[in-house]
Amino acid sequence: MRLSVSKIKTFKACRRLYQLKYIELLEPIVRPEALETGANYHKLLERINNGDMTALDEDYSKESAMAIAYHKYIYPKFHVTEAEKWLEYDLGDKDFLVGIVDAVSDNGYIVEHKTTGSEITEEYEYGLQWDEQILAYMLMTGMRKVWYTVCRKPTIRQKKDETAEDFFGRMVAWYDVDTESKIRLLEIIRTDEEVEQFRLELLSMCDTMKKVESIGTYYKNTCHCKQYGRRCEYSSICLNYDPNQEYLEFTKGDYENG
Secondary structure, three states: OEEOHHHHHHHHHOHHHHHHHHHOOEEEOOOOHHHHHHHHHHHHHHHHHOOOHHHHHOOOOHHHHHHHHHHHHOHHHOOEEEEEEEEEEEEEOOEEEEEEEEEEEOOOOEEEEEEEOOOOOHHHHHHHOOOHHHHHHHHHHOOOEEEEEEEEOOOOOOOOOOOHHHHHHHHHHHOOOOHHHOEEEEEEEOOHHHHHHHHHHHHHHHHHHHHHHHHOOOOOOHHHOOHHHOOOOOHHHHOOOOOOOOOOOEEEOOOOOO
16 A cells, blocks of 8 residues: 555545545546645745746746745755655555655755745644654654745735736735744654654554455545535535546546555
8 A cells, every 4th residue: 555644634534535535536627726826836936946046037926926935035044955856665564655745955854845824823833743744754764854834825915906016016025024924944853752653653544544445435524524614625526426427527636656
């Protein structure tokens, strides 16, 4: 079995969602705006970290304003030697933990880029400490420190009769005030004992997932239906999914690597 953090989180959150996404391989054609913004921002950062500074002059979008803030406040703090790096860890018994990290710094640390709609506070940093993604990367790399760059999405709105260029200028300048609450580099450290405990939990998780897949029963967790303040992307087919029917709002994805 090939595990990823996304796959593990999905299984824990809702087994019905796990079935639709990773067993039936259904992928929504239209992604929520929040996910689209994050994806576009990541693409710009990848170009910047690869030395393509034309990414800073892309357009007047909020993602471009975010990328300019990253270049100003985060980029000088470390050098990226590799972007979109594939990691794989052998758990034994033909089970593997896999994933793609956003970047690797010149000192060997994993660098992950996150976006948020809220202020970057101590409470946000505390919540990040519990992210299984951190322990997964530490297990796969042997490192015990991960860097997270966190960028808050602009919350200001375009004024009436304001040009796109002027509004873009305000979004860029927005990061110059109270900067620490809008864009930061966070350092997360965990212990050897915590990483080892995570490894043992993964082994147990593999056994549970295999048993569930062999039985083929995936129950719903209705507490997850409006997670993150939005309707689940699979809600339209969750109650009456028919594997023999083609659904126009979904396409068959490829989750072979998690």
